[in-house]
Amino acid sequence: MKLALTLVAFLALPALAGCGGCSGDPSKEGFVCGVNSLSKGTYKERQETKEQTAATKEQQARESEEARLAAEAAERDKAAEAMALEKQLAKLDAEIAQRQKQIAQAKGKGGDPAELKALELQLAQLQRRYDEIQRDNAAAKATQADIDDLEARNAELRRQLDQMIKSL
Numbered sequence: 001m002k003l004a005l006t007l008v009a010f011l012a013l014p015a016l017a018g019c020g021g022c023s024g025d026p027s028k029e030g031f032v033c034g035v036n037s038l039s040k041g042t043y044k045e046r047q048e049t050k051e052q053t054a055a056t057k058e059q060q061a062r063e064s065e066e067a068r069l070a071a072e073a074a075e076r077d078k079a080a081e082a083m084a085l086e087k088q089l090a091k092l093d094a095e096i097a098q099r100q101k102q103i104a105q106a107k108g109k110g111g112d113p114a115e116l117k118a119l120e121l122q123l124a125q126l127q128r129r130y131d132e133i134q135r136d137n138a139a140a141k142a143t144q145a146d147i148d149d150l151e152a153r154n155a156e157l158r159r160q161l162d163q164m165i166k167s168l
Contacts, residue, residue, distance in 0.1 A: 022036055022042075082140070085137055085142055085144070085147060088151070089130075089134060089137060089142075092130060092150055092151065093130065095154050095158070096123070096127055096130060096154065098158075099123050099154070099161060100123065102158075102161040102162075103116060103119055103120055103123060103161065105165060106119075106161065106164055106165055106168065109165070109168040110168065111164055111165075111168055112164075115164060116164075119157065119160060119161060119164070122156075122160075123157060125153075126153050126154060126157060129149075129150055129153065130150060133146050133150055
């Protein structure tokens with residue numbers, strides 16, 4: 001009997017000392033495990049882990065907000081650029097119409113038919129290129145370089161027409 005009591009005492013000793021079955025979770029532990037967890041630093045480790053997790057989530061939230069703000073700024077910039085391109089295209093449309101009037105004026109004044117034919121061809125090419133850029137702009141593919149090229153072509157045509165009209 002004494003041996004049985006000794007055996008029970010040895011088996012119960014780890015549980016009483018807090019060495020067995022302690023999870024480190026204060027909501028699931030008893031007094032002995034709680035004291036054991038405090039002495040081992042288990043609670044402190046859990047607290048540090050939770051603080052690190054919270055800090056990581058806060059950092060991710062900050063980064064997500066920064067990315068959202070950057071995307072909004074890029075969208076505003078893109079909209080402003082599209083608006084500027086639209087204005088330039090509208091101006092070019094009016095100038096192409098002016099070139100057509102100048103060609104009609106030169107025809108009315110008896111301009112050289114061969115030279116007028118060449119200028120009409122240039123104007124037709126300019127109109128086609130304008131239409132391409134207009135479609136590209138609608139599909140958000142037009143670039144400032146495309147419009148600059150179109151403006152340069154228009155300026156050259158205007159110069160040639162002005163020169164022809166002055167010579168008439």
